[in-house]
Amino acid sequence: MQAMTPQQLTKKILEHQELFILDVRNTSEFDNWKIEGIGTEILNIPYFDLLDGVDEALDKLPNGKDILVVCAKEGSSIFVAEQLVEAGRTKIYYLQGGMKAxxxxxxxxKxxxxxDGGELYQLVRIGKGCLSYMILSGGEAAAIDTQRMIDVFEQFANDKGARIKHTLDTHLHADHISGGRLLAEKTGATYWLPPKDATEVTFDYEPLEEGKEIAVGLSKIRIQPIYSPGHTIGSTSFIIDEHYLLSGDILFVESIGRPDLAGKAEDWVADLRTTLYETYKNLSDDLVVLPAHFGKVTELGEGGKVSARLGDLFTYNPGLNIESDDDFRTLVTENLPxxxxxxxxxxxxxxxxxxxxxEEQRELEMGPNRCAVHDK
Incomplete structure (x- = not known):
């Protein structure tokens, strides 16, 4: 029996390696959220059904494949993995830190x-489907849609020899706790937030408004905000280097954003349609769309990158090809996960x-992001 780290598991999933997962969490937890991957099979048998022995599982497990036992925090998976090894099974692993890790x-x-020598990185939170970004240029960095694990962002910038100068949120998030403000406080950076999403906040911030350009580094790489409401009233997209469109939770690779997470779906439907069908339609087809989330493992491209050309999305993304206003309204208000x-x-x-x-923050965040209309 060996531990498999989240990093090792990520590599297997991104490389489409064969893996069989035995998830021993309660069925309700499993149905709500599970590990997915191309080349990955998964079976759920609750831990309490295996307390008296793993005979029930043995006949359902394949021979010759790596078998990863998964639970919430790792304790139950270690117990079950040990039983499988004692029963003569090989290639048995448990997920180190469990689903929390x-x-x-x-x-x-990348x-x-x-x-002029700058770089753009996507930080893929593969277990939750969240995507953050870091721009590096001339010894400076900007972090966008930062997760609450701010040490990762600080260490990544340090490894690249950069000082974090700006942190930005495309909108007020509802699926995960933002680390943008805390990272800014820790590093002395400026924290930017759309003011229309900040009417109830209790802290100081720099208003992220259309027309402002935020320079990063000496190479004049600029983040140009574009007001793009619909997911929230303040949702703001960024154009970086006239080549990349960071779309926040407005547009995804296989779906579009949902307008209901502030309880105002009916009010924000028109804003969402205008952003997608007018604001975005008037942008260059050659912009590379980089969203703040992905909903399905099929959206992970080479190396784990989640991206698509804007013109291609207007061809194959179903959310961008709805002719009727009424049909669009029905989709984004009634067809929601x-x-x-x-x-x-x-x-x-x-x-x-x-x-x-x-620990309370961890508990709040457990589960998938569910920020898109088409996610199930």
């Missing part, structure tokens, strides 16, 4: 080079109105 792991993926776990508490935390401790 899987939810928090970030995989840095998106591309920017002008369950809302993210504890999304109201997460919004309150991101406003500064709640201050959960670290």
């Amino acid at each position: 899987w939810s928090e792991y970030l995989e840095p993926v 998106v591309g080079d920017l002008k 369950p809302q993210p776990n504890a999304y109201q508490e997460i919004r309150q935390t991101n406003m500064g109105r709640m201050t959960p401790n670290e």
Whole structure:
């Protein structure tokens, strides 16, 4: 029996390696959120059904494949993995840190080079489907849609020889706790937030408004905000280097953003349609769309990168090809997945109105992001 780290598991998934997962969490937890990957098979048998022995599982497990036992925190998976080894099975692993650790792991993926030597990275939170970004240029860095695990961002910038000068959120998030403000406080950076999403916040911020250009480094790489409401009233997209479009939770590779997480779906439908069908339609087809989330493992491209050409999305993304206003309204108000776990508490935390401790923050975030209309 060996431990498999979230990083090792991520590598297997991104390389489409064969893996069989035995998830021993309760069925309700499994149905809500599970590990997915191309080349990955998964079976759920609750831990309590295996307390008296693993005979029930043995006949259902393949021979010759790596078998990874998964639970919430790792304890139950170690117990079951030990029983499988004692029963004569080989290639048995348990997920180190369990689903909690899987939810928090970030995989840095290089998106591309920017002008005059800059770089753009996507930090893929593969267990939750969240995407953050870091721009590096001339010894400076900007972090966009930072996760609460701010040490990862600080260490990544340090490894690249850069000082974090700006942190930005494309909108007030409802699926995860933002680390942008805390990272800014820790590093002396400026924290930017769309003012229309900040009417109830309890802290100071720099208003992120259309027309402002935020320079990063000496190479004049600029982040140009574009007001793009619909997911929230303040949602703001960024054009970087006239080549990349960071779309926040407005547009994804296989779907579009949902307008209901502040309880105002009917009010924000028109804004969402205008952003997608007018604001974005007037942008260059050659912009590379980089969203703040992915909903399905099929959206992970080479090396784990999640991206698509804007013109291609207007061809094959179903959310961008709805002719009728009424049909669009029906789609984004009636065809919605369950809302993210504890999304109201997460919004309150991101406003500064709640201050959960670290363990409470982990619990609030457990589960998938569910920020898209088409996610199931």
